[in-house]
Amino acid sequence: MSRIDIEDILERYLTGTASPDEIKGVEAWLDQHHARDSEWQRMDKTSRDQWLAGLYDEIEESAGIKDNKVVKMPLRKILWRSIAAAAAVAAIFFAIYMEWPSSQNKPRELAETNVPAGEKKHITLADGSTISLNSASVLKYPKVFGDKIREVYLSGEGYFDIRHDASKPFIIHTGNVVTTVLGTAFNIKVDNTQHTVIVTVTRGKVSVADGSRQLGVITPNQQLSFNLISHQQVQQSVDAAKAIAWLESDLHFNDITFADAAAELQQRFKVNISFANERVKNCRFTGTALKADKLDNILKVICAFNNASYKVRPDGSIVIDGPGCN
Secondary structure: OOHHHHHHHHHHHHHOOOOHHHHHHHHHHHHHOOOOOOHHHHOOHHHHHHHHHHHHHHHHHHHOOOOOOOOOOOOOOOOOOOHHHHHHHHHHHHHHHHHOOHHHHOOOOOEEEEOOOOOOEEEEOOOOOEEEEOOOOEEEEOOOOOOOOEEEEEEOEEEEEOOOOOOOOEEEEEOOEEEEEOOOEEEEEEEOOOOEEEEEEEEOOEEEEEOOEEEEEEOOOEEEEEEOOOOOEEEEEOOHHHHOHHHOOOEEEEEEEHHHHHHHHHHHHOOOEEEOOHHHHHOEEEEEEOOOOOHHHHHHHHHHHOOOEEEEOOOOOEEEEOOOOO
16 A cells, blocks of 8 residues: 555545545554553544544654645644654554555455366456466456456466556466566466466566565566475476467377376366376377367277276276386
8 A cells, every 4th residue: 555545544534534444444453553541542533533633744744755735634632752652653654554454455346267177267357358267277356347456366277368458457366476467468377286386478578476575577488487385486488388288178199208198187187197107107199189088088098009007096086007118
């Protein structure tokens, strides 16, 4: 929240034009940060208005941020007479400035789209931006964006094609990782097995941050991978087309190892696939699996290619076995 926002809220609070949420926010903070027998809690409404007005003026003047804006306020009742008290006044204003709930800037009501395993969904947002969601992904978004910002919340994987609007940055929250753009196209993947968030750009420029810490700025055919446990990031050049290959309806296996094919099948069908014989992972093959194909049908064909077999465990996971390849 900017200083101007704080000024506006305090002005509305003092003049009695603040919204119920704004009044609740200011008074809840003051109640929370003062002892029960504090002078603030013993004041009536008039005394509170006088005190807050004086606080507002004093902090502006001491910080050198007083501008030409004139707000008529009642005279201040002197409450503190020591240097320590003056420091407390400054601390209160700073805390209000820094701690005003971030939820004030977030949409109050979010629509939610859940994508079942094995399916994909395409969404068009209110600003004309489009998002393609991969299997087992969840997107939360406002039906109508606010005046200053466009924010959505992603779990899973999505390809974003964002309509440019220099006055309204577009922000994607994936846990504590924040991706910010003005208008561009990029892919975000939350890999829970590897504890990473991977951002790949196909068009434009994207800024990625871990909370308030800047991780990097990436451009087309660049990728930033951030480990959620070690908090380490890797930025590198990639073929962005491979990162968004999941957008295609069919699975194309082009001279691929069985291990890589199993990883793609795990992603599409959200099932755990392991190998009883590590040598089977080295087998290579080429083929295409149609979108409508079931996992059983795909595995039967791939195993036939590679002289392998598979079985489904009671928990739904799959184990592949066979003599393997050199």
